[in-house]
Amino acid sequence: MTESALELVGVTAGYGRSMVLHDVSLTVPGGGAVSLMGHNGAGKTTLLRVAVGLLGVRSGQVLLNGEDVTKQRPNARVKRGLGYVPQGQLSFPQMTTLENLQLVTTRQSEIDEMLDLFPALTGLLSRRAGLLSGGQRQQLSIARTLLTKPKMLILDEPTEGIQPNVVAEIERVIVELTQRGDLSVLLVEQHVGFALRSTGSYYVLESGRVTSSGTGGEGALGDVRAAMAV
Ligand SMILES: Nc1ncnc2c1ncn2[C@@H]1O[C@H](COP(=O)(O)OP(=O)(O)OP(=O)(O)O)[C@@H](O)[C@H]1O
Ligand SMILES: [Mg+2]
Numbered sequence: 001m002t003e004s005a006l007e008l009v010g011v012t013a014g015y016g017r018s019m020v021l022h023d024v025s026l027t028v029p030g031g032g033a034v035s036l037m038g039h040n041g042a043g044k045t046t047l048l049r050v051a052v053g054l055l056g057v058r059s060g061q062v063l064l065n066g067e068d069v070t071k072q073r074p075n076a077r078v079k080r081g082l083g084y085v086p087q088g089q090l091s092f093p094q095m096t097t098l099e100n101l102q103l104v105t106t107r108q109s110e111i112d113e114m115l116d117l118f119p120a121l122t123g124l125l126s127r128r129a130g131l132l133s134g135g136q137r138q139q140l141s142i143a144r145t146l147l148t149k150p151k152m153l154i155l156d157e158p159t160e161g162i163q164p165n166v167v168a169e170i171e172r173v174i175v176e177l178t179q180r181g182d183l184s185v186l187l188v189e190q191h192v193g194f195a196l197r198s199t200g201s202y203y204v205l206e207s208g209r210v211t212s213s214g215t216g217g218e219g220a221l222g223d224v225r226a227a228m229a230v
Contacts, residue, residue: 005030005152005184011060013050020046021208033178033185035195038205044188052084053077083150093130104147114143135166156188174198
């Protein structure tokens with residue numbers, strides 16, 4: 001049996017006294033890709049913040065590669081192979097695309113590898129990140145996080161507000177990376193079709209509770225739509 005890359009066990013968490021997640025359990029298998037869907041405000045980003053360690057739990061556990069990291073700070077989890085691309089295409093706007101990548105590594109071979117994965121960035125290396133389009137910035141954020149060589153990659157709505165051709169690029173990258181088998185992915189997504197094509201299994205979160213889960217593929221489209229219609 002493959003060890004799980006990331007596991008949330010009975011997690012209850014929130015902000016101050018108001019709990020957002022209620023007894024949530026979720027597993028990302030080693031080398032697998034899992035999507036997490038749900039309406040605005042369902043608690044998806046909150047769940048990712050718990051996984052990354054930016055938010056503590058009221059009860060429950062977070063495991064990375066079978067190790068209990070519930071009490072560990074984000075940087076300790078990053079050292080254990082976690083990579084997080086937050087919602088909203090973050091980058092350093094005054095720095096160029098290349099400088100943003102060089103924040104992680106100055107090794108040209110590693111940067112070239114990212115440019116192979118995201119060819120669109122090649123012509124944008126000397127452009128300031130603040131001038132990139134949303135889709136280009138999203139690719140830059142993912143590339144920068146991948147340069148840290150994560151084993152468990154967490155993506156929060158990478159397709160939010162970007163055009164279909166860039167969505168297809170990101171889908172290609174997720175599929176390519178997980179097919180190599182050395183990366184596990186947890187993808188938060190509102191685009192159900194994209195999510196199911198990119199991942200092997202899914203969870204639906206509604207008002208902080210898992211209301212549906214199963215194996216992915218486009219065959220699950222009807223089930224997920226039904227789960228999200230309530
Ligand atoms: N820092 C915070 N303090 C208090 N409440 C918060 C905070 N961040 C989020 N919330 C609340 O927690 C709930 C879940 O928010 P969350 O950001 O996890 O939702 P989401 O599923 O990621 O939504 P979206 O699809 O819009 O990104 C919402 O009701 C939100 O208002
Ligand atoms: Mg969110």
